Amino acid sequence: MNIHKRFMFHFFGQLILTVIFIGALVMTLFATIGFLVMEEEVKDDLSIAGSLYFSSNVEVDGRNVHFKEELKTLVREQNGWLIIYTTDGVPIGSYLTPKRTEEELLKEGTGTDYHYWDLDLPDSQTYVLIYGKKHPNRNLIQYVREDIKWSQGRLSLTEDTMQRMKKENAWVQLLDSNGKVVDDYGTENEPDSYSFRNLLNLESKENVSTFIDEKSKQKILVGIHSYQTLPSQKRNIFKAFTSGGLILLLILFTLLILATLWHARKFGLPLLTMMKWIKNLSDGVYEQPLDDQEHPIMLKKNGRLKRKYRLYKDLITNLSQLTETLHHNKRHEKQMIMTREEWISGLSHDLKTPLSSISGYAHMLESAAYTWSKEETMEFAGIISEKSEFMRELLDDLTLTYRLKNQALPISKERTEMNEIVRRTVIQYINDQAISDKEILFEPYDGSLYAEIDPKWFQRILDNVLANAIHYNPSGTKITVSLQSIEHHLIMITILDNGKGMDTETLDKLFQRYYRGTSTTKTTSGSGLGMVITKQLIELHGGSINVTSTPGKGTKVRMIVPV
Structure with missing residues (x-):
């Protein structure tokens, strides 16, 4: 249920509860007014009072009867009298009763009205109260x-x-x-x-x-x-309604305060908490607001949302996702900064080595204290050329990685037969006498395989992977390149060797910038950016690359591109 429906059902429920509450309040008000009216009428005529009223204003202790002052005042004002009998007809107490026998009182019918009630008092006995009103x-x-x-x-x-x-x-x-x-x-x-x-x-x-x-x-x-x-009852009813109105106003004012506090807690507190959460995000604190025990304010100990926050479940979910994303980006940014610093540090170190060689041989060539032979001059020039080419390759690869990262590399895809482009690349390495100590095999797909690729950059992908398999493995290594079709939708190119393999640390860092798995002091060709570029180019073609390796048993590189 989305937040719109949740709010709708919530307020509908509140409306129902409000109607029920107002109905109960009106009934209570009328009951209160009725009680007040009855109370006022009793002040004019005790004969309409109930037994409960007299039971609460009469106390019997053995044979001693005590009438409360309120009752005695009303009896005096209404020109009446009281007498209490046991169930056996024995009088045990009276107030303002004429000095006549019971028989005489009951015979006096013209000047007095008689009313009686059974009183249930706390002593568990029943008494009869007679109220006489003189006229x-x-x-x-x-x-x-x-x-x-x-x-x-x-x-x-x-x-x-x-x-x-x-x-x-x-x-x-x-x-x-x-x-x-x-x-x-x-x-x-x-x-x-x-x-x-x-x-x-x-x-x-x-x-x-x-x-x-x-x-x-x-x-x-x-x-x-x-x-x-x-007619004085009209005055009593008006007085009762006035008192009831004052009570109603007092109740409504109290309810207004309680409703304000309830709504502030129900709606205001969650909003303030989420505003604090957003403020934390703007300040770079990527976490929910916490209480004094460092526990999220909005969650119970079991990890579920507290009841008052459930109305904003969707919003809280979105904020949680945003917080996690920002936190992930912050970690990634720190990692990138650290990687960049390590990269620049390593790059500077690798540039110093060829620059030192170039600078040293240049000073030797320009020295007037010694005359170099033609052979020595040619040797120095070759070393300077080799180091310069290494630096150029390193800077070109560095520029390429940045272009790939910023999606600024122009790519022109065309329908290409994959067996042919892989075959030409493999033959190039097979015909290279410098690597004749390696055995390179090609296993094409039995049939035609076409894919939309940029031949120039896909050639770079194959070169990078094959160069690694050749340069980082010992003599006698067997390298097999094969193609397969996966359900006519994907093309898988596998480069498998039985060389020395890679350990876990090297495998984990294989696609990091400026990592070659060798010491920076070792004079190995390559910029250390080859596998990074390979991964970026494969992804640019909509594919993926996966490398598995076991030390001492070899390495398997599997590249997949869509048909």
């Missing part, structure tokens, strides 16, 4: 009913009833059958008449109690001015 308006309506003159259509409140109403900050209205107010007490902004819908709305409110006289069809309304009613 003063329901109690007051009992007293008001006894003071009304129904036949006269007016209130006739006793002093005791009025005191009770003042204490509770209550009001009362007497309505006729049409809903018109005929008498009232303690009213402030209450209307003078009520429609049927208004009366229905009043009956749904906790702070207003009603009673209808069946005979006269008159109605009593008793209400409390300062009593908290259900």
Whole structure:
């Protein structure tokens, strides 16, 4: 999978995770808001609370009951009371409970609402909690009913009833059958008449109690001015949503910071590491960034990429290849510099020998202190000519190697019969009386072999290889030159001798510049660049050369060129 697809799948996965996370966050937010709304509603009405709320606010130690301060505050504010019983009906604790027996409390149905819960407390016992909520308006309506003159259509409140109403900050209205107010007490902004819908709305409110006289069809309304009613829930819900919004903003801000840190680690850190890697390459340090233990930062101990770097696998692979290439080039450059220095050093050494000879014989010839004979003069001239020819050959070969290296050698290929060009080269050496101590054989291919070659430079290839086989082997050496066809696509030229062979060191350095396998002080013809030139020329023809040798058994040179 390429880096484009990897990024696509990665971000698609991130999108899915983000949607799931946002969904979970929204559900959590609504659950939190619901909890907050419930908490606010409990502050107005304890009767809607769950048993878990009371279990967390009540502690029982044997027969001692302790109510937490938060619960006691709510009970006081809501004009209620608490009492706890065992499952056997034995009361063990209470708060603000009226001084009456249980039977009396349960019979008092007009002025108090009762709610109960089973509490599961840490002592592994179950208790029953009763919460009673007093409604003063329901109690007051009992007293008001006894003071009304129904036949006269007016209130006739006793002093005791009025005191009770003042204490509770209550009001009362007497309505006729049409809903018109005929008498009232303690009213402030209450209307003078009520429609049927208004009366229905009043009956749904906790702070207003009603009673209808069946005979006269008159109605009593008793209400409390300062009593908290259900509309306060709107304020509670708004408060809960406000709190939830603040929590959501805080969560989102925290998530933004965490997401920033995560993305910086997920995307930024790998990019910074690769930028450091590129900086190392520009500074000539051809290796991956390392940690304090000199181990690559991006790799595990088992050599595999760490998870946060896998997204950039293709890029890291390319950087690794570039690093290896640059490192290889650096090593090759150092080797070339060292080889060039050795080459120049050896070349200078070999040039000094013929130059010394030329200079010495030249001084001898120009000396006036001695008269040389014609024979001596001819001998000196021959030596000077021989040394000059050696220097010329050395410089020509040096120039040729540089032209081949820089691909500046003009080559003109033509269709050539290979048996013929090899045969002419072999006959040239067979007819040379100077090397009559060697046995040279030619084994042509049975048929015609044609290849696209440059005859001039291919002749040079054959000359170099045969010259080495002749000059570096002792008398009596047998040299065999043969041609073969490989599946009609390749031509193989083999030059095999049974001479002294070469050791491993000589074989390894055979194709290095300026290496002849002999001492530089030995007066052997040749520049030491022959095999280097041979290899370069063979490769220029699209072929290859391979040399195998065993000391004391001989050498085999195999050259392959395409048909």
